[in-house]
Amino acid sequence: MRWLLRKDLLILGRSRLLLVLLVVYPVVIAVLIGLALSRGPSRARVAIVDETPPGEVIHLGGKKLEVDRYAHELLSQADTVEASSRADAVAKVKSGDVLAAIVIPASLVARVTSGSERAPLEVVYNGNALEQSLVRSEIESDIAKGNLAFSEQIQRVASSAIEGLLRGGNLQEVGVAQLPIGLAAIPPTLERIIAREPPGKTRTQLRQIDEVARFASQNLDSSRRVLAAIGQPIAVKSRLLNGRRTPLNRFAVVVAVSISLMLVGVLLAAGSVALEREEGVLARLLRGLVSREALISEKVLLAAVCSFVLGLALLAGIGIFVALEWSRAGLWLAALAAAALAFASVGVAIGVLAREVRAASLLALLATLPLAFLALVPAGSVSGGLDHAIDVIAFAFPFRSALQALDCAVNDTGPRLWVSLAHLLGLTVAYGLIARAGLARARASL
Amino acid sequence: MSVALSVRALAKRYGDLQALHDVSFELSSGELIAVVGPNGAGKTTLLSIVAGSTEPSGGSFEVSSGRVGWAPQRVAVYSRLSVRENLELFAHLERVEDPRAAADRMLEQTALAPRADELLAHLSGGNRQRVNVALALIAKPAVLALDEPTAALDPGQRERLWEFIMGLVEGGAAVLYSTHNVSEVRRHARRVLVLDEGELCLDATPAELLAAGGEPPDGDLERALVRFLRGGPGAGDGEVTGAGPGPGSGGEGTGAGPGGGEGTGAGPGGGEGTGG
Numbered sequence: 001m002r003w004l005l006r007k008d009l010l011i012l013g014r015s016r017l018l019l020v021l022l023v024v025y026p027v028v029i030a031v032l033i034g035l036a037l038s039r040g041p042s043r044a045r046v047a048i049v050d051e052t053p054p055g056e057v058i059h060l061g062g063k064k065l066e067v068d069r070y071a072h073e074l075l076s077q078a079d080t081v082e083a084s085s086r087a088d089a090v091a092k093v094k095s096g097d098v099l100a101a102i103v104i105p106a107s108l109v110a111r112v113t114s115g116s117e118r119a120p121l122e123v124v125y126n127g128n129a130l131e132q133s134l135v136r137s138e139i140e141s142d143i144a145k146g147n148l149a150f151s152e153q154i155q156r157v158a159s160s161a162i163e164g165l166l167r168g169g170n171l172q173e174v175g176v177a178q179l180p181i182g183l184a185a186i187p188p189t190l191e192r193i194i195a196r197e198p199p200g201k202t203r204t205q206l207r208q209i210d211e212v213a214r215f216a217s218q219n220l221d222s223s224r225r226v227l228a229a230i231g232q233p234i235a236v237k238s239r240l241l242n243g244r245r246t247p248l249n250r251f252a253v254v255v256a257v258s259i260s261l262m263l264v265g266v267l268l269a270a271g272s273v274a275l276e277r278e279e280g281v282l283a284r285l286l287r288g289l290v291s292r293e294a295l296i297s298e299k300v301l302l303a304a305v306c307s308f309v310l311g312l313a314l315l316a317g318i319g320i321f322v323a324l325e326w327s328r329a330g331l332w333l334a335a336l337a338a339a340a341l342a343f344a345s346v347g348v349a350i351g352v353l354a355r356e357v358r359a360a361s362l363l364a365l366l367a368t369l370p371l372a373f374l375a376l377v378p379a380g381s382v383s384g385g386l387d388h389a390i391d392v393i394a395f396a397f398p399f400r401s402a403l404q405a406l407d408c409a410v411n412d413t414g415p416r417l418w419v420s421l422a423h424l425l426g427l428t429v430a431y432g433l434i435a436r437a438g439l440a441r442a443r444a445s446l
Numbered sequence: 447m448s449v450a451l452s453v454r455a456l457a458k459r460y461g462d463l464q465a466l467h468d469v470s471f472e473l474s475s476g477e478l479i480a481v482v483g484p485n486g487a488g489k490t491t492l493l494s495i496v497a498g499s500t501e502p503s504g505g506s507f508e509v510s511s512g513r514v515g516w517a518p519q520r521v522a523v524y525s526r527l528s529v530r531e532n533l534e535l536f537a538h539l540e541r542v543e544d545p546r547a548a549a550d551r552m553l554e555q556t557a558l559a560p561r562a563d564e565l566l567a568h569l570s571g572g573n574r575q576r577v578n579v580a581l582a583l584i585a586k587p588a589v590l591a592l593d594e595p596t597a598a599l600d601p602g603q604r605e606r607l608w609e610f611i612m613g614l615v616e617g618g619a620a621v622l623y624s625t626h627n628v629s630e631v632r633r634h635a636r637r638v639l640v641l642d643e644g645e646l647c648l649d650a651t652p653a654e655l656l657a658a659g660g661e662p663p664d665g666d667l668e669r670a671l672v673r674f675l676r677g678g679p680g681a682g683d684g685e686v687t688g689a690g691p692g693p694g695s696g697g698e699g700t701g702a703g704p705g706g707g708e709g710t711g712a713g714p715g716g717g718e719g720t721g722g
Contacts (some may be wrong), residue, residue, distance in 0.1 A: 003538040011526045014565075280522035284581070287498035288513060289539040443500075 004290065004298045008272055012306075022264065022310060023315055033318050035254050045087045045134050046078040047101040056109050067108060070146075078138055086122075093126045098133040100125035112150070155227050162224045166217060183220060186213040253318050254406045255376070261336065262313045262343050262372060262399060266364045269303035269347025273435075274360035282442065292439045296432055303344035304337070310334045315410070324410060331409035331417065338424040339402035345431035346398060352438030368399075375400035398427045450475045450510045450620035451496065451589045455506035458491050460646075465491045467644045468505070470503030473589065473620045475510075478611070480635035481624040482671060487641040489624035490519050496622065513540070519594050519624075521578040525567035527720040529558050529577055530674060532566060540585035552580040555610060571598040579607065590614065592623035596630065608634060628668040642675055665678070 013019060050067060058065040081098060083089035089101035103122035111119040125135050140193065164170065168182030181189070190210040197203040274283040276295075315324070315332060318320060350367060354360035375394045383389065394400040405420035407413045451473040456570055458466040466488045481489045494500040496507055497516030523532050537545035553559040556576045566574055575598045582590055592611070596604045615621055625631060625647065631638055632652045640648035640655065648658060652667055659670025676697050 003535055007524065007531075007535050010531065011524065014526050094562065279524055280518065280520045281524060283494070283499045283518060284516070284522045284536075285539070287516065289536070 045098040047083040265307035265343030266347035269344040270351035270360040270364040273351025278356045300344040304340040308340040335409035342398035342424040345428040349435040351400035372399040453507040455505035459503040478621040482632040483641035488644040515582035517582040530562040572603040
């Protein structure tokens with residue numbers, strides 16, 4: 001086997017393009033991912049057209065909001081640019097200068113302060129589905145925050161007014177003069193008056209007024225608490241079952257490394273097996289010079305070592321930009337090795353089917369990329385039958401397990417590392433057996 | 447001479463296609479047998495089975511010692527390795543005692559020493575074929591199976607290769623080779639196996655093939671082969687369907703003409719044959 005391995009390394013060393021790709025690829029990808037993750041997301045450019053009269057102010061509960069300033073503050077996640085008119089904003093969107101435009105209508109202030117009508121904001125956007133999704137989610141998120149801020153302000157004003165009604169005093173926020181007595185003070189005052197009043201019709205009427213005042217006072221107090229609750233009716237408390245929460249950027253590192261491992265392992269293994277057939281040497285080797293098992297092991301080892309080194313270089317490179325736990329490097333190595341072996345084994349099984357390197361490469365790409373993306377589909381996000389089918393595919397193909405193993409090893413996301421490693425080693429053996437059967441078939445047709 | 451290769455009722459089926467049917471013959475040390483026949487006759491299948499590259503569906507074969515040296519019809523070498531690296535790699539895989547010395551020997555014998563460090567991808571078709579044949583010889587096999595070894599060679603290269611092969615035969619090697627070049631058969635082979643549609647139609651000397659094809663002793667062997675395969679004069683009529691392995695060989699031969707006739711015949715060397 002070592003002579004075959006030496007031969008393949010010699011051939012690999014002479015395939016300059018492939019060699020350059022193997023060296024340059026991890027460096028470039030590591031730098032790109034590292035820079036992308038360490039600098040945070042860029043903000044979408046959004047144009048704002050303010051059609052309200054200059055200096056327009058929203059008065060809300062005694063507070064003043066300048067529309068012009070508020071519009072820019074509202075879109076905190078976006079990079080806002082001014083547009084002179086709606087037509088100018090639409091032109092900016094069409095030209096791709098901005099991803100979207102927000103038109104603030106002249107009637108905004110009147111509608112907000114009316115308290116009975118919704119204030120319409122027009123959003124104009126363009127671009128592909130991804131850009132549309134990005135801009136919509138950013139703008140909707142910002143507007144939701146703005147709406148929440150408005151509703152909190154309204155709730156504060158309402159709460160203050162209720163407090164004024166209950167306790168008496170200043171009610172300027174809602175445009176009412178000072179109340180000499182609060183609703184809450186009426187029942188005890190009435191009690192004292194009723195006690196001095198002789199029995200009769202007046203006393204009975206005073207008693208009825210007292211009851212109404214008590215009822216109103218108690219319910220207004222309750223409505224104040226209700227108002228506080230409807231501002232944010234649902235409070236979220238998250239609890240992660242296993243491991244610790246993985247920041248999205250560190251999960252992205254693991255996805256990038258897994259995809260790189262897969263591409264290099266599968267393509268290299270498939271290509272090196274197909275090369276034996278393309279050169280016509282497979283028939284020479286399999287007539288007793290090399291056993292099928294030795295040939296498969298050699299190809300798996302070659303591709304696994306190359307993809308392992310690449311994966312490690314990629315992780316180390318990204319580690320310069322993104323904080324990774326180097327104390328877990330031993331677990332990284334185990335996860336990388338198991339994933340590299342499994343992907344290489346898949347590659348050998350694919351390579352056995354193809355008669356030439358180009359066909360093997362094409363087959364490897366066509367087979368692996370869709371399966372990898374299927375494995376990234378979150379559980380339960382598609383209909384039941386499809387979900388089961390995806391689970392079966394994810395179980396039969398090493399990508400999901402590789403991702404889990406690397407995520408556990410790099411990000412300490414739970415106790416599934418050893419299960420994933422065992423699954424990957426099982427898949428290595430299974431695909432090795434498939435490749436062995438394929439070689440027997442290939443030999444019969446040589 | 448001792449039997450180096452014994453083939454008994456060899457058969458190969460690919461699905462519905464019977465590529466080889468009940469083929470039997472023996473090859474002695476120091477003997478060179480040509481396998482001829484039209485395309486698809488089963489020549490490559492026969493040689494690849496004998497070489498151990500293809501599993502037979504039926505029958506058996508026995509090699510007196512070691513593994514058969516094999517040069518497949520399609521050149522089977524690593525294009526991105528040099529001549530020396532190819533030779534040394536296969537010497538290692540064949541478990542030759544001193545791979546480097548074996549590679550040197552083959553470089554010398556094939557006159558490729560000046561190009562030892564060139565990649566195969568940079569060599570001409572003829573030189574690649576020489577390396578292909580050299581790989582078959584690297585372990586000094588007692589039996590050689592060469593599938594159309596001179597197909598891609600120019601006359602000068604063919605001549606050098608034949609000198610080389612005949613030297614091996616004189617040294618005691620048993621050579622089984624397939625070819626479409628009938629003049630080479632007449633010049634070098636002592637026996638001819640004629641295959642057609644997977645069946646061994648004739649096992650005879652070139653002279654007997656001439657007679658079977660209705661040609662005089664100094665006639666055209668290619669014409670004789672074509673006539674024989676078409677069932678022409680003397681083919682399968684029971685007159686000259688069996689032939690001995692060649693002058694002075696004293697072996698036995700079996701022949702079967704496409705005409706389906708039966709009979710027995712005696713080759714010039716005195717061997718006995720049974721036609722069927």
